[in-house]
Amino acid sequence: xxxxxxxxxxxxxxxxxxLEFPPTIDYEPLRGRIxxxxxxxxxxxxLEGDHGVVCFDTFYSPGAARSYRGAVxxxxxxxxxxxxxxxxxxxxxxxxxxDLAADxxxxxxxxxxxxxxxxxxxxxxxxxxxxxxxRRTFEIDGVAFELVNPGPTHGTGNVAAHFPDVGILFMVDxxxxxxxxxxFPDWHLASYVKTMRRLESLEWDLFVPGHFWPVDRAxxxxxxxxxxxxxxxxxxxxxxxxxxxxxxxxxxxAEDRYRDSHGRxxxxxxxxxxxxxxxxxxxxxGGWGLEDNTGVPAGTL
Ligand SMILES: [Zn+2]
Numbered sequence: 001x002x003x004x005x006x007x008x009x010x011x012x013x014x015x016x017x018x019l020e021f022p023p024t025i026d027y028e029p030l031r032g033r034i035x036x037x038x039x040x041x042x043x044x045x046x047l048e049g050d051h052g053v054v055c056f057d058t059f060y061s062p063g064a065a066r067s068y069r070g071a072v073x074x075x076x077x078x079x080x081x082x083x084x085x086x087x088x089x090x091x092x093x094x095x096x097x098x099d100l101a102a103d104x105x106x107x108x109x110x111x112x113x114x115x116x117x118x119x120x121x122x123x124x125x126x127x128x129x130x131x132x133x134x135r136r137t138f139e140i141d142g143v144a145f146e147l148v149n150p151g152p153t154h155g156t157g158n159v160a161a162h163f164p165d166v167g168i169l170f171m172v173d174x175x176x177x178x179x180x181x182x183x184f185p186d187w188h189l190a191s192y193v194k195t196m197r198r199l200e201s202l203e204w205d206l207f208v209p210g211h212f213w214p215v216d217r218a219x220x221x222x223x224x225x226x227x228x229x230x231x232x233x234x235x236x237x238x239x240x241x242x243x244x245x246x247x248x249x250x251x252x253x254a255e256d257r258y259r260d261s262h263g264r265x266x267x268x269x270x271x272x273x274x275x276x277x278x279x280x281x282x283x284x285x286g287g288w289g290l291e292d293n294t295g296v297p298a299g300t301l
Contacts, residue, residue, distance in 0.1 A: 008123060022067045026040075031168060032165065035075070039067075042059055043212065046072055048076060048079065049079065053082070054083040058097050059100075060091070065100040068100055069101060081101035084101060085108075085147070086116070086157075088112055088156060106125050106126070131147065135149070147160070148161075150196065150199055154187045155173060170208040172210030172211075173186075174210075175215065175224065176212055183275070189227070189279065189287060201301050242280070254272050255269075
């Protein structure tokens with residue numbers, strides 16, 4: 001282990017072997033000049049430019065960022081990563097640009113860039129290029145894409161990448177195949193579904209998520225419908241006096257009540273009870289902070 005390992009926001013001293021570990025990052029072509037890279041759980045995209053590569057996100061550790069760089073390099077050994085686009089502020093997706101490509105130009109939405117600057121996490125490069133508002137078109141090194149901020153969804157300044165020419169929409173930590181992701185960390189549930197549905201007005205037929213595998217428009221809708229379902233289920237559980245702080249009880253309740261209807265959903269047994277507990281916390285507390293309470297942006301995208 002070297003002193004050079006970026007440490008995120010860890011405060012303990014000594015080596016951080018789990019952060020140094022280089023996972024296997026695999027890749028495959030999507031459409032046009034768009035590729036996707038994944039380790040089996042996390043997923044992102046990168047673009048082949050005329051002279052270099054545009055990477056979205058960095059993966060979740062210094063080791064994973066270096067594996068990502070290695071995967072891109074195997075495909076395009078003569079094309080350096082010159083641009084990194086941040087999907088949102090979270091370290092498990094964008095925390096290690098300095099390990100992926102220290103000299104790359106980092107693009108982020110203003111809301112994301114502000115959090116990144118304030119956090120000052122070791123390895124998360126501050127944005128070099130900041131954009132604001134709802135939509136912005138970029139043309140970089142022969143590739144074009146649009147970044148779209150539909151409003152508060154998950155994390156801060158979380159944006160979709162839209163490729164209208166090839167019908168792809170990429171967005172991280174929002175729609176994910178199956179049930180919702182774990183305990184909905186930093187999801188802004190109050191207006192989440194309505195804000196996400198704004199993206200349905202864009203031209204695309206393939207949605208690439210930040211975890212697991214791509215889905216079509218029906219899969220996208222199905223996932224948002226599930227969030228509405230879990231919101232109702234959480235209210236019912238509270239009304240039926242399920243203890244919102246008793247995870248074993250919530251898990252037993254979910255098994256008993258929803259195994260028949262949702263048991264075949266991907267990772268039901270792990271995620272459904274976590275989703276339910278989190279949604280119960282939302283209805284009990286009223287959601288958290290400004291992002292949960294600013295409402296859905298007006299108008300269409
Ligand atoms: Zn996130």
